[in-house]
Amino acid sequence: MNMATKNHIFEEHLSAWLKAKGNKEKRGEIINHICFVTKLHRKSVSRRFRKLQLRDPAAEEHRGRSVMYTPDVTAALKDVWEAADEICGELLHSVIAEYIDILIRDDLWTHDDEATGKLRAMSERTLKRRIARFEKTRGRRRGVSATSPSALKHIIPISKGPWKDVPPGYGQIDTVVHCGDTLLGDMAFTVNYTDAATYWIVPRAQWNKGSEATVESMKVIKERLPFRLRGIHPDTGSEFINWTAKRWCDEEKIVLTRSEPGKKNDNMYVEERNGHVVRKYLGYTRLDCRAVVPLMNELYDVLGLYLNHFIPVRRTLSKERVDAKYRRVYEKRAKTSYQRVLEHGTISKDVKARLRRVHKTLNPLLLKREIDTLRAQILKVQKRDRGPRRSSSSR
Numbered sequence: 194m195n196m197a198t199k200n201h202i203f204e205e206h207l208s209a210w211l212k213a214k215g216n217k218e219k220r221g222e223i224i225n226h227i228c229f230v231t232k233l234h235r236k237s238v239s240r241r242f243r244k245l246q247l248r249d250p251a252a253e254e255h256r257g258r259s260v261m262y263t264p265d266v267t268a269a270l271k272d273v274w275e276a277a278d279e280i281c282g283e284l285l286h287s288v289i290a291e292y293i294d295i296l297i298r299d300d301l302w303t304h305d306d307e308a309t310g311k312l313r314a315m316s317e318r319t320l321k322r323r324i325a326r327f328e329k330t331r332g333r334r335r336g337v338s339a340t341s342p343s344a345l346k347h348i349i350p351i352s353k354g355p356w357k358d359v360p361p362g363y364g365q366i367d368t369v370v371h372c373g374d375t376l377l378g379d380m381a382f383t384v385n386y387t388d389a390a391t392y393w394i395v396p397r398a399q400w401n402k403g404s405e406a407t408v409e410s411m412k413v414i415k416e417r418l419p420f421r422l423r424g425i426h427p428d429t430g431s432e433f434i435n436w437t438a439k440r441w442c443d444e445e446k447i448v449l450t451r452s453e454p455g456k457k458n459d460n461m462y463v464e465e466r467n468g469h470v471v472r473k474y475l476g477y478t479r480l481d482c483r484a485v486v487p488l489m490n491e492l493y494d495v496l497g498l499y500l501n502h503f504i505p506v507r508r509t510l511s512k513e514r515v516d517a518k519y520r521r522v523y524e525k526r527a528k529t530s531y532q533r534v535l536e537h538g539t540i541s542k543d544v545k546a547r548l549r550r551v552h553k554t555l556n557p558l559l560l561k562r563e564i565d566t567l568r569a570q571i572l573k574v575q576k577r578d579r580g581p582r583r584s585s586s587s588r
Contacts, residue, residue: 266311269304276558282321284505287527352450356389362423364388365463369471373479381480384410387463391533398489404437424448482578492567499560501530
């Protein structure tokens with residue numbers, strides 16, 4: 194029983210208590226009843242009734258701590274959270290000051306100085322607790338695997354790491370199929386590259402997953418990376434494990450390795466990015482209209498800037514098995530891929546200077562709005578060009 198319930202009980206019996214003034218037997222019955230229900234001491238009951246008698250009905254109660262983070266602070270936090278595409282509190286806390294500075298710079302910040310100051314001073318624990326209140330619940334779907342093992346696996350060596358100390362330019366690559374519920378027919382694919390040292394991502398859309406189309410996507414990935422592509426590590430899919438991809442990697446002096454069949458954790462960097470990058474923004478909708486591929490690449494150009502410059506990632510520092518569970522230790526502060534590039538000692542100053550110039554021109558809220566517009570346009574073109582499908586019963 195909480196205090197509010199106890200107060201309600203006293204208010205219900207107050208009129209009977211006042212009418213029984215001078216009647217010890219009646220008041221004794223009231224005290225016995227309240228003590229039985231609330232488990233309070235007998236003297237506490239009479240003192241509480243006296244306090245209710247002397248209470249000024251016009252006076253407001255000021256109990257407990259004063260409210261620090263008022264609704265205006267919550268509104269400001271929600272604006273930043275939405276601009277960051279509703280990421281978790283641990284990640285948002287590391288970049289919230291930069292988001293506020295950029296929104297103020299571009300005259301997109303509508304909150305007063307007091308709310309802004311409180312939001313800047315908010316601790317990570319408070320931030321997580323407040324985000325949990327308005328975090329949206331999303332349904333989860335499981336995708337369909339489109340990986341078909343290549344017969345030329347013997348030409349590509351298996352590599353199982355370690356990945357912790359590899360220089361920038363060595364990354365993992367994978368394809369994501371936009372097939373909906375069936376793999377029959379032609380459809381769009383996404384080739385997703387994730388750099389192991391910096392978490393820099395470069396997604397690229399293509400029609401089907403032929404070896405030549407996949408190599409063309411890898412050429413674009415090589416051009417879009419801010420540093421030199423040194424090595425790629427796919428799974429055993431036939432789109433990567435073939436002579437076309439092998440010859441191109443040899444010509445470009447790119448190391449080509451592969452993961453062990455059936456071991457998805459060998460490609461842990463790109464596998465988790467498939468969900469956070471491709472599935473989060475394009476979902477599991479079937480995209481079998483060729484006209485959406487250029488629009489998908491427009492989306493990925495903007496999405497790459499948004500994720501690499503403004504969405505932080507928390508790296509796992511260590512993992513050990515304790516009985517039936519794993520104990521993981523994470524970085525204390527999450528970092529964006531842009532910050533990791535600037536901090537890395539092997540990346541040239543020219544690359545860092547070029548990225549700084551680009552970063553100064555970007556605004557996460559405007560990028561997020563452009564991403565939403567392109568997503569809606571992709572779905573509109575897919576629906577328009579494909580039209581409604583006939584059900585099997587109507588054929």
